Amino acid sequence: MPSHPLTEADPHDHSAYSSWMTGVAADYPAGFAVDFHRHARGQLLCALDGVMVVEATTGRWIVPPTTAVWLRPHVGHRILMRSAARICSVLVLPDAARDLPDTDCVVHVSPLLRELICAAVALGTQVCETPRGELLASLLLQELREPAALPFHLPWPDDARMAAVCRAITDHPAQGRLAQDWAQSLAMSAKTFHRHFSKSTGMNFGQWQLQARLLGAMAAIVCGQPLMRVALDCGYESHSAFTQAFKRQFGLTPSKFLPAPPPPRA
Template identity: 30%
Template sequence: MKLSPSDESFKPMARPIVLVKRSLKKGAAIELHQHDWGQLLYAHRGVILVTTATAKYICPAEQAVWLPSHVDHEVLVLTDCELSSGYFEQQQTPKLPNFAQVISISPLLKMLIIEALNIPANYEWQSPAGRHLRLIRDFMTLAPAVETSLPSPTSVKLLYIAQQLNETPEDIKSLEEWGKLVGASARTLSRNFKKETGISYTSWRQRLKVQAAIHLLYRGKSVTEIAFQLDYESPSAFICMFKKNTGITPSNIITRSSL
């Protein structure tokens, strides 16, 4: 189901920082749009997939997507979720990156965001409510980045490979095998993959599997089922890869999102 962005997405901001909340059902899709200000997209229950022109960002409840101003993006809701959107005037975020990024949401930052949803829209900037929102901004600048975004290659051959793998993340073809299909050497594909995405083919495949695993976890699949579906030799090998890339175990993803 296609949805429009919230009204606050396009209204002139009444205050330097504004937080709004939306309850969204699984399968909802917020159409492509951009803002004149920065945005923090955080599903404190459930999981969302944010897509920009250059990458995909999947976020369970322990993570959020930071989007600077004027970045086209769309949102797909992978499970029923409670979505919080924080809007920040540009002068409020000089220490945040000028590119889209997934950040880790600590328990403290989570509680600050949830409590801030009760702040009225006409709060005074110098009031305790204003200080509360500035504290969220300050903690965002300290939040560690989570490198699970999936950058998109740009050349025709690599785009074909990426699209095929997005449809079947468990595919075990080597670069040599892909090279035979698209008419390029494994060395050329490897070099161009790093050049176009900024990460190696191996790292890209791991991030793809992390995103696929998060989606499968929220569909009720067990860690063991996911490990074998994604062609890992054992659940422990899969858990090790997942934790290396996200900082937490697959089971913690589900446990924390239900809190």
């Protein structure tokens, strides 16, 4: 998988600029990875097109269009492109971000918020250098205070043993290994495994595995894979069973995440 290191010295960090809000956009091919890094500013990451996965020290998020990830200042993270994607990033100084979400999360991007993000990105490192830009930035922050966090978060353990289990599940969501199988491979009792897993993730093993499978399914759906194939890849034997599980978890049917058809030609 191709990757690109992004460090504090990278110009995308924007820590040296006087504007309290800055923006940047970049196009990435499918399979591209932006290496683990962190910013001194808070960051709003939005995929205008395509699907990305954001992996942070505080969790893992699938980010389809119409959503964005908010990351607090200094939170380490990396970005994986599940498809070709245009990524917009708005960075905010910590003092300006004090009233923004106090946890890292996925938020809904309304049409207005999307336009504000695009406008901030167009102004680049000088968003707040004009009265218009200052107003635009203030409205963007106001919009970001409004949306409720979406349930697209997958907590990631800092325990290396549990992290290895989680990585195997996300890499192969249809595999059927049970908690006792993982416990045996780690030379611990099932009870000890469950205790370590819950302590590391804040979720029990079954809940976490279901969330991981369905978040992976969401990304595949947005990328255009047939629903039946997605259901089978997630370990479900039927389209209806998959649809019911998806709706219970996210409140929407899988079809709501299907890519919009292209507009008819004139």
